[in-house]
Amino acid sequence: MxxxxxxxxxxxxxLTQDYAFAAGRLTASGAGPTMRGAPNDTEEGRAKNRRVELVAK
Known part of the structure; x- marks a missing residue:
């Protein structure tokens, strides 16, 4: 986590420093192992799980 x-x-x-997004529009939240997109038993699966999703507020 x-x-x-x-x-x-x-x-x-x-996003705020390099791309001028307003900091008040963003909330960072990690989901860790609760939101896996693929199994972690291969490098390809682990790579797919290293992702960030943007959700509109």
Whole structure:
């Protein structure tokens, strides 16, 4: 969960600093193992699980 939260925060920071998104429009939240998109037993599966999804507020 910690890694997932840090990844989400990193993306939110990049969007505000590098792409001029308003910080008030973003909330970083990590889902960790609760929202897997693929099994973690292969490198390809782990790569698919390293993702960030943007959800409109």
């Amino acid at each position: 910690d890694l997932s939260s840090r990844r989400a925060q990193s993306v939110a920071t990049a």
